[in-house]
Amino acid sequence: MLVMALALTACGPRVFEGASAKVIASVPPPAAAEAPEEEPRVEITDDKVVIHEKIQFDYNKATIRPESDELLAEVAKVINDNPRIKKLRVEGHASAEGDHDHNLKLSQRRAKAVLDHLVARGRVDPARLESEGYGPDRPIADNETEAGREANRRVEFTILEQEYVETTTTVDPATGEETVKTQAKVE
16 A cells, blocks of 8 residues: 555656756647639539630631640530530630621631530530530620630530429328429420
């Protein structure tokens, strides 16, 4: 018993009078900064497949530049991964700079080039796609500035038909029994 009492006393707190002691406190490392979530380059909204980068073409041509291959592969993946998208229009747009008819035809050829790329390289079913060129007729920015003209030179993807599920719940007033019906629809 005496041995145990001495052992417990040895483990007790110590008081240092007139002396100093160095205390080392362990500080947890700072939390690792979470990598900011990158905005996806391609996403689906209610009526569009939106790209957050521009598809690049050779100057005044409908030839898609190689730096856009990866972006178009992502577009194809989004389309293929979402069978609810039944029909999609690839839309080509141009600035108002230059001849209207030339810009209209160029935007049509560029939209068709993107469609062909999605079919050939992205393996998108061609029955799900159509293309249309609008030239300078649907601007989204001012054609009086270079930045505005650049914004107007674009390709957009509009969802024309998509499948969705409609759920209807009805309650029988006499019994309080609920009936749930689901129905696939194409809009």
